[in-house]
Each structure stands twice: as structure tokens, then as C-alpha cells.
Amino acid sequence: MAEGLASDETASLVAALFDQYRSAIFAYVWRLVGEREWAEELTQETFLRVFSARQQLAGVTNRRAWLYRIATNLCFNALRRRRRFAWLPWQVEQVPLLRAPDAAEQIGRRDAVESAFAALPPKYRAPLLLFAHYGFDISEVAEALAISEGAVKTRIYRAREMFREAYERENLK
Amino acid sequence: MKRHAEIQKLLAVYSGLDATERSAVDAHTRTCRACADRRAAYAEMDARLAALVDPAPPASLSKSLAHILHGEQSKARGRAATGDRRWSSRRVLVPAGLLLLLILSVWLIMRASTPVDHEIAQTPSVTPTSTPIALASPQEHHEIVSLELLSWLATRYPASPESGTAGYATAASPDERDSFPSTPAAFRPATLPVLSTVVAHR
Numbered sequence: 208m209a210e211g212l213a214s215d216e217t218a219s220l221v222a223a224l225f226d227q228y229r230s231a232i233f234a235y236v237w238r239l240v241g242e243r244e245w246a247e248e249l250t251q252e253t254f255l256r257v258f259s260a261r262q263q264l265a266g267v268t269n270r271r272a273w274l275y276r277i278a279t280n281l282c283f284n285a286l287r288r289r290r291r292f293a294w295l296p297w298q299v300e301q302v303p304l305l306r307a308p309d310a311a312e313q314i315g316r317r318d319a320v321e322s323a324f325a326a327l328p329p330k331y332r333a334p335l336l337l338f339a340h341y342g343f344d345i346s347e348v349a350e351a352l353a354i355s356e357g358a359v360k361t362r363i364y365r366a367r368e369m370f371r372e373a374y375e376r377e378n379l380k
Numbered sequence: 381m382k383r384h385a386e387i388q389k390l391l392a393v394y395s396g397l398d399a400t401e402r403s404a405v406d407a408h409t410r411t412c413r414a415c416a417d418r419r420a421a422y423a424e425m426d427a428r429l430a431a432l433v434d435p436a437p438p439a440s441l442s443k444s445l446a447h448i449l450h451g452e453q454s455k456a457r458g459r460a461a462t463g464d465r466r467w468s469s470r471r472v473l474v475p476a477g478l479l480l481l482l483i484l485s486v487w488l489i490m491r492a493s494t495p496v497d498h499e500i501a502q503t504p505s506v507t508p509t510s511t512p513i514a515l516a517s518p519q520e521h522h523e524i525v526s527l528e529l530l531s532w533l534a535t536r537y538p539a540s541p542e543s544g545t546a547g548y549a550t551a552a553s554p555d556e557r558d559s560f561p562s563t564p565a566a567f568r569p570a571t572l573p574v575l576s577t578v579v580a581h582r
Contacts, residue, residue, distance in 0.1 A: 225445065233441065234434030247441050254445055320428045338393065339429040345396040364392035367422055374425075 217261040224274060225254055231341065232278050238336055239282040239329050249285060253278040272343070272350035279333055279352055286329055323373035331366035338363055384412065391419050395426070 232253055237246035256277050267273045324332065337343040337351055338359075348363075349356045387408045390401055397405065409416040 229442065229445070230434055230437050233437035237435060243435075243438075247438060250437065250441060251445055320432065324429070324432075335429070338396065339426045340432055342430075345393055360389055360393050364389045367392045367425060370425060371421060 217264055218258075220264050220270075221254070221258050221261050224257060224270060228271070228274055229254070232274065235275065235336060235341070236278055236282055238324070239279070239333060240286060241325065245285070249278070249281050252281055256281070269347060269350060272347045275337065275341075275343075275351040276353060282333075283329065319374060319377035322377045323370050326373040327366055327369050331362055331369060334359055334362045335366035335370065383408070384415065387412070387415050388418060391415060391422055394419065394422065 229250065233246055233250045236249045236253070237243060240246055240249060253274070257274060260277075264270065324336075327335065334348050334352060337348045338345070343351065345356050345359050348359045352359065354362075387405055390397060390405050391409075394402070394405060405415075405419075409419050
């Protein structure tokens with residue numbers, strides 16, 4: 208598939224993907240797995256997978272969706288493994304916020320958003336995050352999660368409803 | 381009611397709808413207060429989710445990844461170069477090996493089918509022999525050639541009463557006879573090719 212690209216070109220593509228998406232992938236992975244160090248490992252693994260599969264890059268039409276698909280699969284597999292072997296129930300670590308000089312109300316609202324978002328199961332968190340935060344369209348989300356567009360719509364709808372309920376609970380605290 | 385549920389699902393992905401779906405949702409929300417409220421709630425949710433600040437990746441991630449990717453790239457280049465060299469060596473060595481094998485096979489076949497002494501085998505016999513010379517053992521070969529040579533010498537140097545010379549078979553003196561090979565056994569195997577040549581050019 209990548210017959211038209213020399214190995215240097217594919218390596219450059221990987222480097223470009225790394226530069227462009229490392230922050231977003233790290234944040235996405237962190238929001239899915241909930242632990243900073245784990246997110247770092249999985250982000251590293253994501254780009255290593257990309258590098259290993261770089262010969263396929265020339266044939267990939269949507270590289271962003273392809274990259275997120277790799278990251279999502281790694282995260283879901285890692286979460287499944289941990290849940291299977293963990294003695295303690297799995298808990299999402301709160302993603303720390305960048306404490307800009309916001310008003311206290313804004314900080315509180317952001318905390319509530321983060322908490323409500325973290326309360327969603329990863330299966331619903333991922334499509335909502337991709338759609339509402341990263342601006343993926345429905346077909347991209349479907350490609351990134353390897354599910355149908357109909358399934359994407361259903362999951363986003365359920366995710367929104369779960370988020371709304373969780374957000375209301377957070378505001379009542 | 382079913383229509384209402386469908387519209388609510390579409391509201392969840394409103395920004396991703398095509399023009400037809402969007403106009404259907406817009407028409408519904410103009411008449412349905414609950415769906416209009418839901419649409420407003422989702423729009424607010426989108427704004428909050430979009431405003432989430434992505435945590436910056438640790439510097440160690442960039443460093444370790446750059447190090448690993450660079451190492452992998454070097455390895456990949458090394459593998460590619462080794463692969464190329466291996467391939468180019470293979471392209472030369474395999475045909476050369478096959479050619480060598482072919483030459484060796486041909487040589488072995490020819491060697492197996494070639495008589496021990498090709499010149500002797502092709503030499504017409506002076507006297508018919510019961511043993512084909514090409515199939516003779518070295519000892520038989522030696523005797524056949526010796527007999528042929530003696531026969532030839534006897535005809536080549538017949539007794540000549542006019543000239544008073546003795547033929548090989550009737551040499552007058554032992555000294556004269558000694559100047560000829562006296563017995564077939566006198567012909568050493570080493571002399572056979574020379575003798576064979578003599579017989580062939582007779």
C-alpha cells in the first residue's frame with residue numbers, strides 16, 4: 208500500500224503525526240484511562256504502533272481517525288485487562304485542570320464537567336469526547352471506534368444523557 | 381412519540397447532521413418545547429466539553445518517544461540496508477551456485493560415461509580382440525595394446541632375405557632382438573599412450 212513512499216517519507220509522516228497529535232492523544236488517552244503515568248505509557252505505545260505500521264500510512268485516507276483508533280483500541284484493551292485482573296474496583300483519576308486565573312465559579316464548573324465526564328464508562332466517554340471535544344464528525348468517530356455510524360449516534364445520545372445526569376449531581380454537591 | 385425519540389437522538393449529534401436531518405429537527409423543535417430545551421442543554425454541554433483544556437504531555441514522553449522512534453527508525457534503516465545487501469548477495473550467489481552445480485553435474489556425467497583412455501578406445505584395432513578395449517580393465521588394456529604393438533612390429537619389420545636383415549620375430553642376434561621390446565610385459569603402463577599414438581598413426 209505504501210509502495211509509493213520511501214521509508215524516509217513514512218518516517219517523516221510518523222514524525223509529523225507525533226508533532227501534531229501527541230498532546231491531543233495524550234489528553235484523550237488520559238481521559239479514557241484516568242491515570243497520568245498509564246496514559247503516558249499508552250501514548251508511547253500508540254506512536255510505536257503507528258511507527259510499526261507506518262507502511263500502511265500511504266493507504267490511510269483519514270490519518271487522524273486511524274491514529275485515534277489505535278489509541279482507543281490500546282486503551283480499551285488495557286482497561287479490560289486491568290479490570291479482569293484488578294482486585295480493587297477501577298476508579299478514574301481526576302484529570303488535573305490547568306489553573307488559569309479563572310473566576311472561582313468557572314473553576315467549579317470546569318471541575319464539575321471533568322467529574323461528570325469521568326463518571327461515564329469509557330465506551331460512552333470516547334465517542335462523546337471525539338465528537339464534542341475534538342470535533343470529529345460522525346463518520347470519523349465511527350472509523351476511530353470501529354463501529355457503525357448508527358452505533359455512534361446511539362452512544363453519543365446515551366453519553367449525553369449520562370453526562371447530563373452526572374453533571375446535575377455534581378452541581379448539587 | 382416515536383418521532384420525538386428519534387429527534388432526541390438526532391439532537392445529540394446535531395452538529396453532525398446533514399441538511400435534510402437538520403431541517404427535520406429544526407421543524408420539530410419549533411413545535412416541541414422539551415426537544416427545544418434538550419437542544420439548548422446539548423449546545424451548552426458541547427460548549428463546556430469543547431472548552432476542556434487538554435493536559436500537556438510530560439516532557440519525558442516527547443523525549444522518550446523521540447529516542448525510541450529514532451532508535452526504531454535507525455533499526456528499520458539498518459534492517460532495510462541489510463535486507464538489500466542480503467537480497468543483492470542472494471541475486472548473485474544463487475545463480476552462481478546453480479551454475480556451478482550444473483557444471484559439476486555435467487562433468488560428473490561425462491566422467492562416468494567417458495572411457496578410461498579415450499584415444500585408445502577410438503583407435504582401430506589391428507587385430508580383432510574378443511574384449512572391447514573401451515570395457516577392458518587397465519591390465520587387459522595393457523595386454524591388448526602390447527599384443528597389437530607386437531603384431532604391428534612384426535609386420536613393420538619383416539625378415540628381408542634380400543637385405544639380409546632379420547625381422548623382429550627372427551632377429552639374428554640376441555643384441556639385435558634386445559633392441560626391440562622383447563615381451564609385452566616390457567611395455568610399462570606409462571608408455572601406453574605413446575604406443576597407442578604410434579599404433580594410431582601407423
